[in-house]
Amino acid sequence: MNLQKTFTRPLRLARGHVIVGCALFALLASSLTLVGRGLPPPRFVLDRVTQGGLTPIGEYSWRKASDWLVGRKYAVLTFDDGPYGHGVDEQILGVLHRHHAHAIFFLVCNHINDTTSHLLGVYEHEGHIIGNHSFDHLRLSELSDGALRDQVEGCSRRIASLTGHRPFYFRPPFGMTSAHVKHFAEMSGMQQMLWDANSQDSWQTRPEQIRFWSNRDTDNLSILLMHDKPTTAAVLDQTLNDLEQRGFQFVLPEQLPPDTVTD
Template identity: 30%
Template sequence: MSWYISASRSRLATALAAVAAVSLMLSGCSSYDAISPREARDDARPKAQVVKTARVDCAKARCIALTFDAGPSEDTPRLLDTLQREKVPATFFLLGKNHVRAHPDVVRRMAREGHEIANHTWTHKRLTDLDADGIREELSRTQDAIEAITGRRPTLMRPPQGRTDDKVAEVSRDLGLAQILWSATAKDYSTTDSALIERRVLDQADRDGIILLHDIYAGTVPAVPGIIEKLKKRGYTLVTVPQLLAPGHAEPGKVYKP
């Protein structure tokens, strides 16, 4: 079983690297209207009310969100140890097949420790290449798998490669899922150099940013302690995506991007 999981992980990593190398930063993807975290907060009614469950007011604090795609993997528990030690919540966009199913205890731990669990499809197919039924299957199967483990259906999703269109938005809306993109990526699919991953993140870090990393690549998890340490030294408060938007709420179907 462990050999199967490792082999599957290796194949997935290779596939992700190939597609990401083509256009991870959204070049050539369909047009869309994106809402920034600040706009989400400003549009909330009443504007002055901060959600009581939020641990920080990102209208005042210098907030940034760490997000991790395509897990969980065998390295994720080590990442969770770091986040727990540093008291940092993160948002995990999980893959269903060979990931959520293979690591249910890790998914339960994420939920137990207060991280936001989100949807990254079942098999990482590019959603803009599918018809509506195919999009629905990719998202619904992961929704069902996560709910079976945690008792809660995700409200956020990230389309593979960040590629979205009106068809993806319509299905996402039907499933109660908002789309979350990003402002910073370390391109950790392209290197195992943890110092380089750290430097790339820090070079792109900015207030209200959403950082894209992957907990399936060898260089990423070792880079996280340094990323957290230096972001804190710069005065950032690390939050989940819902905390970044509060008192606004991510609305199903809509696209959020700093």
């Protein structure tokens, strides 16, 4: 008996199976990568449990494998406390336009005046979403029902008077909310949106720190908190470049009624 032939034949067969398996896997991976390239982003809604991230809906399972293979990720950009005026809003809008990115602008309605009111039309013309950030940026959980109504409803009415429709998303100032504040926003037809990634630009004065924290905090399906202010505008282009190099695409959640069933 030729022992060498006996022992090497199974080894050759096993090696052949491995090669064929690797080739098939490479073909599948290549196909998934090509299929996912160039297609519009998947559909997302606000995560109703955390209110600080995204939940994919629709036909996402087959895209998930493609996204994983190429490192593709998704995030929502949000800007609080606008409109700022003095050219800052236009600077932010210009950067977003260059990156083909859309964002949600949570406006403080007492910042909307004769010199900034035109920006609401610009936001929407560029494909961005306008959200309610209260009328005077107060700590809403500490207010009476009447004062809370003035802050939330007053801002929604102000936005509607300029855009023709009420805002769908609401963000409490400082992220300070309560079950009562959340319920009041929902009764006003809005979904409360928080965040799970913080640029720290509400207190950081150095643009490089804003860039660092934005990149460090943002993960797949994150909502990134930024503010409509000069230091953020100054570093926004570099920040978006960093995130894009990590595979991020910037998306907006779909505005669905609260009782909508999603799969």
